[in-house]
Amino acid sequence: MTFTSVVPTKKANKNAIKLYNNKRLHLSLDYKTPNDVHQDAGYIQW
Secondary structure: OOOOOHHHHHHHHHHHHHHHHHOOOEHHHOOEOHHHHHHOOOOOOO
16 A cells, blocks of 8 residues: 555554554454453453
8 A cells, every 4th residue: 555645644554553452353462452451451360
């Protein structure tokens, strides 16, 4: 994808980061999102 101006580039980048942190499940995080892990950081499970 090629962007011709800054505004759509910033919007696409923001959407990609939102997807990565809120929707995409990560194998290394036991199939949780980074935001889920961050929110649970106060609750350590052994």
